[in-house]
Amino acid sequence: MKQSYAIETKNLTKRFGAFTALDSLNLKIESGAIHGLLGPNGAGKTTAIKILCGLLKASSGEAYIFGKKVPDRSILPQIGYMPQETALYLELSVHYNLALYGELYGMPRSKIAEREKELLKFIALEKWRNEPVSSLSGGMKHRVSLACSMIHEPKLLFLDEPTVGVDPELRASFWEYFNELKQKGITIVLTTHYMDEAQHCDRIGLLRLGKLIAEGTPGEITRQTNTISLEEAFLALSRQEVEA
Amino acid sequence: MNIRRAFSVTKRIFRGLRNDRRTIAMMFIAPIIAMFVFGLAFSGDVKNVNVVVVNQDEGYQIPSSPDPISISNKIISNFDTSVLKVDYVDTESQGVKRVQEGGAYGLIIFPAHFSSNIYAKLQNPSLPLGTTIQVRLDKSNVNVASAVSKAVGDALLKAMSQAGLQAPVTVDASNAIYAKDAKFMDFFVPGIMAFVVFLLTTLLTLISFVGERTSGNLERLQATPLRASEIVIGYAIAFSIIGMLQTAVLLTIGVLVFNIMIVGNIFMAFLVIALLAIVSLSLGILLSSLAKREAQAIQFFPLIILPTFLLAGIFWPVEAIPSWLRPLSYAIPPSYAVDATRSVMLRGWGVGGIWVDLMALFGFAVAFLSLAVWSLQRGRG
Numbered sequence: 001m002k003q004s005y006a007i008e009t010k011n012l013t014k015r016f017g018a019f020t021a022l023d024s025l026n027l028k029i030e031s032g033a034i035h036g037l038l039g040p041n042g043a044g045k046t047t048a049i050k051i052l053c054g055l056l057k058a059s060s061g062e063a064y065i066f067g068k069k070v071p072d073r074s075i076l077p078q079i080g081y082m083p084q085e086t087a088l089y090l091e092l093s094v095h096y097n098l099a100l101y102g103e104l105y106g107m108p109r110s111k112i113a114e115r116e117k118e119l120l121k122f123i124a125l126e127k128w129r130n131e132p133v134s135s136l137s138g139g140m141k142h143r144v145s146l147a148c149s150m151i152h153e154p155k156l157l158f159l160d161e162p163t164v165g166v167d168p169e170l171r172a173s174f175w176e177y178f179n180e181l182k183q184k185g186i187t188i189v190l191t192t193h194y195m196d197e198a199q200h201c202d203r204i205g206l207l208r209l210g211k212l213i214a215e216g217t218p219g220e221i222t223r224q225t226n227t228i229s230l231e232e233a234f235l236a237l238s239r240q241e242v243e244a
Numbered sequence: 245m246n247i248r249r250a251f252s253v254t255k256r257i258f259r260g261l262r263n264d265r266r267t268i269a270m271m272f273i274a275p276i277i278a279m280f281v282f283g284l285a286f287s288g289d290v291k292n293v294n295v296v297v298v299n300q301d302e303g304y305q306i307p308s309s310p311d312p313i314s315i316s317n318k319i320i321s322n323f324d325t326s327v328l329k330v331d332y333v334d335t336e337s338q339g340v341k342r343v344q345e346g347g348a349y350g351l352i353i354f355p356a357h358f359s360s361n362i363y364a365k366l367q368n369p370s371l372p373l374g375t376t377i378q379v380r381l382d383k384s385n386v387n388v389a390s391a392v393s394k395a396v397g398d399a400l401l402k403a404m405s406q407a408g409l410q411a412p413v414t415v416d417a418s419n420a421i422y423a424k425d426a427k428f429m430d431f432f433v434p435g436i437m438a439f440v441v442f443l444l445t446t447l448l449t450l451i452s453f454v455g456e457r458t459s460g461n462l463e464r465l466q467a468t469p470l471r472a473s474e475i476v477i478g479y480a481i482a483f484s485i486i487g488m489l490q491t492a493v494l495l496t497i498g499v500l501v502f503n504i505m506i507v508g509n510i511f512m513a514f515l516v517i518a519l520l521a522i523v524s525l526s527l528g529i530l531l532s533s534l535a536k537r538e539a540q541a542i543q544f545f546p547l548i549i550l551p552t553f554l555l556a557g558i559f560w561p562v563e564a565i566p567s568w569l570r571p572l573s574y575a576i577p578p579s580y581a582v583d584a585t586r587s588v589m590l591r592g593w594g595v596g597g598i599w600v601d602l603m604a605l606f607g608f609a610v611a612f613l614s615l616a617v618w619s620l621q622r623g624r625g
Contacts, residue, residue, distance in 0.1 A: 053467045057623045071623050073469065081467035085460030091260040103252040104468040132263050148464070158467075 006031040006156055006187040007052060011061035014047050014210075021047040023210040024061065029189060029203070034182055036201035037191045038234065043207035045191035046084060049158045052189070053081045065156065077105060080154035084161050086141050087148075090134035094125060094144050097133060098151055105152035112151070119147040122177055124170070138165045146174075157181070159190040163197060175200050195231040206234055213237045245477070249470050253478025257452075267448065275440040275490050276497060283432050283502065286559055289327070290391035294348040296331045296339045301358035315362055315403065316354035319377070322399035322406075327391055336380075343382050350381035350392050366409070422507075423590040429502040434513070434585035435558035437494050438520055441487040442556075442578040445521045446548050449479060449528025454541045457532065462620075472620035476529065476613060480522045487521030488514050507592035513585045516598070519605040520581040526612030527577075533619040557582045580604040 007029040014022040022044040029035045037045040050056040052063055054071035063070040066078065088097050095116065102112035120126045123143035125136075133141060142165055149157065163171045178188055178200075190201075198204050199218050206214040206221070214221050214237050218230055225233040261268055297320060303312030323330060331348070333339045339351030354377060361375040379396055381389040404411075423430060456462040465475065491514055498504040527548075535541040552558075555565060556578040565573055573579050584601035587593040595602065 050463070054623050055463050055466055076467065076469045079467065081464060083460040083463050085458075085463075087460030087464040089256065089260055089461065090459075091263045092256070096256070096259050100252060100256050101464075101468065103255075104249055104465070104470045106246075106248070106469070 004031060005029060005064070005067075006033075007035075007063070007065055007189065009048075009052075009061065009063040012048070012051060012058055012063050013060045014044075014051060014056060015059045020210050022051070022058075025212055027205060027212065027215070029187065031187050032182060032185045033202040034178055034188045034190070034200070036198045036204040037189065037207060038193065038195065038198050038204055038230070039207035040193060042209070044210040045207055046160055047210075048207075049081075049160055049189065049191065053079065053158055077152065078155045080149040080152065080157045082146055082149035082157070082159045082162055084164075086145055088133045088141060088145055091132055093130045093132055094120070094136070095129045097144060097148055101148045102151045107152060115151050115153070119150060123147050139167060139170070142166055143170070155186055157186060157188045157190075159188065161192060162190055163192060163194065171197070195229065195234060198230050204230070206237060208234075208238055208241060211241075213241055245471065245473055246469075247474075247477075250474040250477040250481065253470070253475055254481045257479065257482040271444060271448070271486060271490060272493055274444065275436075275494055278440055279433070279436050279494055279497060282436060282559070283429055286428065286432065290388050291326050292329050293327060293350075293388055293392055294329050294331065295392060296333050296342050296348045296351045298333055298336050298339050298351055298353045300356040301354045302356065302360075304359035304363050306363075313359060315359040315407070318403040318406065319354075319396075319399050322402040324395050324398065327395045340380070343380075348382075349385070349388050350379060352392075352396060353378040353380065422592070423505060426505060426590060429498070430505045430590060431586070432559075433494065433498040433502065433504045434589050435556075435582045437491050437513070437517060438578050438581035438585055439552060439556065439558045440494065441490055441517050441521055442524045442552060442581065443549060444490070445483050445487055445524035446528045446531075447545065449483065449525040450531050450535070450541050450544065451538060453529050453532035454535050454538050458537060466620075466622040472617045472622065475620055476526070476617050479525050479529070480613070483525040484518040484521045487517050487524075491517045504589075506589050508588040508590075509592075509594065510589070512588045512594065512598070516581050516584045516588070516602070516605065519602070519609055520577060523577045523605060523608045523612055526609070526616040529616040530612065530619055551576055552578050555579065577605060577608045580608075 005028050007027065009025050009027045012022060012025040012027075013020065025044070025048060027048075037048060039045055047056065051058050052065060052070060054073075054076070057071075065072075065075050068075050089100070092100070098116050098119065099112055102115065107115070116129075120129060123146065125140060125143060128136060128140065133144060136144065142162075146159070146162055149159070163174055166174065175197075181188060192198060201218065203215070203217055204221065205212050214224070214233070216224070221233050222228060222230065225236045227233040227236055299316050299320070301314055301316035303314035305312045320330065331342075333342060333351075336351065336353055339348070339353070342348045343350060355375060358375050358377075361373065365371050365374045377396060377400065379393055381392060383389045453462075456465075466472075495506070495510065495513075499506070531544050531548075532541065535544065551572065555562075555569065555573040556576060557573065558578075562570060562573045562579065562583075580601040584598040584605070587598050587601070591597065
């Protein structure tokens with residue numbers, strides 16, 4: 001297995017009964033890249049991420065993270081996962097939510113405090129540190145959730161819909177931050193169904209009904225399909241699929 | 245297995261509780277209310293039952309006495325006035341009418357020649373006929389009816405012994421081996437402790453784990469180095485502490501308010517309750533894997549509450565349960581906890597006396613814990 005790939009999947013397939021959620025996914029994601037998984041609801045984006053995080057078992061096929069076959073517990077400290085759901089303890093303060101994940105990764109208290117400070121600044125919630133998460137707005141919760149997945153400085157981040165319900169201004173600052181992380185060599189895999197947002201990714205994979213229907217840089221994909229936007233590219237590709 | 249990560253889970257539960265007054269109230273107020281309501285309702289004897297007396301006895305004239313002696317009046321004067329509220333009518337049909345109108349639960353009839361028949365029988369035991377006190381009851385309420393019968397019987401015995409007519413045989417049950425002066429509350433408190441801890445722990449973990457699943461928290465936890473066993477151990481530490489606190493609250497009230505009897509080593513009782521809490525929380529976690537939403541979890545409540553309420557020996561002994569149902573009693577964990585806490589508190593037994601209960605609870609704990617851990621393994625889907 002080549003170490004340069006942060007993630008590599010081979011014919012990764014997931015079936016739930018008769019339903020195929022993910023159909024022979026072949027994906028190679030380089031270290032230090034921002035990779036977007038795009039597609040409508042039910043395309044298999046979340047399923048792919050959950051298999052990579054070890055939360056679901058693949059029906060067939062294989063997946064490797066940093067050269068190690070998934071699932072492998074030794075990879076866990078290196079990855080961060082932000083689920084689609086809020087996935088926070090609402091009755092706990094922002095601080096205690098962050099501290100919990102810091103503790104679970106075995107971080108010393110001083111390190112947790114340092115990371116918490118950085119992250120609170122980044123998500124602009126310093127004033128909310130001691131408020132229970134239940135008193136936060138939807139977008140704020142989303143930001144806390146993102147911070148929780150990054151407290152331990154993972155080398156690989158899985159972000160399931162990180163920008164849903166986040167206002168445009170903050171979304172822009174998110175992307176700035178993602179690019180900063182990228183500079184540090186951190187790999188980010190994120191899902192989105194905002195096609196315009198996907199322009200910011202180094203590479204994207206378009207998923208539809210569990211199948212990867214296109215892969216490449218945003219530019220490559222629009223060029224291949226003779227379209228001017230990813231949105232149109234996706235629609236064109238969907239049409240081809242249906243005709244085929 | 246990393247105990248620090250398990251402790252993080254424990255800490256998380258307690259920190260969450262600090263901001264969750266409703267759950268704290270449920271954990272500590274509900275047991276107290278349960279103890280008072282059930283304890284007082286079940287221990288209450290039947291009182292103030294309206295009965296009517298038809299006394300047709302004319303008494304018996306002893307030659308040496310100026311007035312006729314009425315045994316019926318002696319019996320009536322021995323009625324326990326807290327149980328029976330007596331009114332008089334002249335005839336049986338008037339009495340029946342009173343019952344039919346709802347004015348009384350029954351009538352007590354002393355027939356004509358009551359006293360003289362008794363004297364006749366005493367003087368000549370070979371005479372065929374004695375006499376009878378007829379108690380005609382509205383048996384639609386069995387408890388009330390039996391309380392009336394018992395009150396009449398007791399009064400009869402008292403009157404007889406006052407008259408110097410003691411039976412040649414008596415039963416003396418006062419020299420008890422265990423729990424000499426036990427009242428209903430003494431019997432009940434160990435039971436309600438086990439009941440409350442089992443119920444609240446199971447229900448709270450069930451609800452909180454359904455929450456862990458639906459909120460996405462469980463998945464996020466499973467994507468960290470935290471292991472399923474550490475989650476379960478973290479919960480076990482938290483809920484056994486909570487269970488013991490609940491026990492402490494109930495025991496304090498039991499001692500201060502109800503003056504209950506504690507003969508044995510109370511720490512044994514705490515140990516039993518902690519074991520039961522671990523069994524309960526594992527059961528809660530297991531059940532949570534069968535429920536997709538809180539609404540579904542609520543459907544399990546009767547399944548947990550009813551068998552425990554009816555079969556665990558809390559309100560009535562397991563021996564009072566029909567033999568074909570009894571295996572069910574032995575199949576539910578709280579039965580063993582009820583038996584063990586009762587043996588410790590009332591009989592003063594130690595490990596030697598309750599080891600069977602302890603083994604059973606330990607067995608349940610190991611089995612349920614393993615199943616709970618299994619149900620939380622990541623990548624099972």
